[in-house]
Amino acid sequence: MAQNVLLTGGSGFIGSYLTNLLIGAGFTVSILSRNKKENTDTVTYYKWNLDKDYIEEEAVLNADFIIHLAGEGIVEKRWTKKRKKAIIDSRVKPIDLIFSVLEKNNKKLNGFISASAIGIYGAVTSHKVCTEETPPADDFLGTTCQIWENASEKIEKLGIRTVKIRTGIVLGKDEGFLKKLNPSFKSGFGAALGTGKQYLPWIHIEDLCQIYCKAITDDQMHGPYNAAVTDNTTNARFSRLLASLYGYAIWLPKVPPFVLRIVLGEMSKAVLEGQRVSSEKIQRTGFEFQFTDLEKALISCIH
Template sequence: MRKNVLITGGTGFVGKHLTNLLVADGFSVSVLSRNKRTNTANVFYYTWDVEKQFIEEEAIRKADFVIHLAGANIGEKRWAKGRKAAILSSRERSAQLIYDSLLKWNKSIEAFVSASAVGIYGAMNGRAICNEGMQPANDFLGLTCQKWEAAASQFEKLGIRTVKIRTGLVIGKEDGFLKKIAPVFKLRLGSVLGSGKQYMPWIYVDDLCQIYLEAIKNPMMSGAYNAAITDNTTNESFSKILAKIYGYSIWLPNIPSFLIKIALGEMSKLILTGRRVSNEKLKQLGFQFQYENLETAIKTSLLL
């Protein structure tokens, strides 16, 4: 029988790619959704309601692994007080629901793998290369990721192998960051944001999904891992490559930081700050990234 992977956030951008990969690799997948959907041969949909702390029992009982992707999109809306609270609680409460359900139905799983983010190193600029042993930052991004990871760490109390995937900017077909900015660059209206010197740790969606697959299959994986390409990509170099792909050189001036701050408020830190991160811990496991060249990754994403 196929082993079953229960995915939260399975209907999102990464979740859809990951579901296809898991099925192709011989797993069956259970996806938690707020609305009932039609099952397919190896993908089963179950309902849950985090606010009401409800989850279909069968989804938990049949799971051999859990991959926890669900959580409020940190870059979707301005960080008003209520939005900050939603971002902080969304992944925590959903993880708690799974944890409580495992206890309630006396169910054990082989591994719990949770999404996190390189934002744990803080919304700041600097040339230091961040590794998993560094202390988390004490700002909103850092504290948010700490709470997400703390919610995952409680599964270790149950003797469950726990992995946290600290993800960079995800590039891929059909969705993600490029879907938002590519149309502007295609119109030859692309520009560098702020100083342009802020680093942009990125990863192609296929590589990210392979990391989740490795986390399921490799019993040696435990703890936190940076899921991003270790290079010197900045907003300026990213923007120039994207413009080059569309056949021109950037001609517009940089968009001033103060205008971005006015438009986005505190959330502008997502755009105006960035840290380099090391993926050496993953590579020491023998993991090989298929996309380490940004231009190739962007062209593949845009089907060019």
């Protein structure tokens, strides 16, 4: 009998891609949704409501693995006090609900895999290459990721193998990071942000979802893993390359940091700063990136 994978955030960019990959690999897929949807031949939908602390327990009880992708977008809105709370709650509350079902029913999963982010290393630019052993930063991004990852520890204490995927900038066709950039770059108005010297750790959606699949099938994987290509891509290099693929050289000046601070507030740190990260740990598992060349990755996303 096929093993079942339950997804939170299964209807989003990453979740949709991952669902198709899991089905192709022979798994059955269940998705938690705020609104009850009609089941399909390949996906079963269950209802949950974080505001009311409600979850259909059957979703958890039928699962062999759970992949937690749900969470409010980091750069969708200004970081007001209310927004910061929503960002953290949307990542932690799902884990709390799942834990309560697991504990109450003494349910054992084969694995719990949670998204996380390279933001755990903080919004700062330096030449340091961050590994999974690098301490979390004490800014908002670092604190959010640390709270997010710590929430998974209660599931690990139930004797369930737990994996945390610290994700970089995700590149996909008309989705993710490129969805925000493409309108201006397609129109010939692309520009680097701030100094342009901030590093931009990236990963192709195909590689990211393959990492999630490996986290399911490789029972030796546990703890945090950086999911980003180890290279020296900066915001300026990324911008120049993307513009060239649309057939022009960047002619606009860099967007000054103070303009971004006025427009975005504290959230500007998320785009003005960035560090390099090491992918050595995930590669030691035998995982091989399909996309390590930024130009080829971008071409696959925009053509």
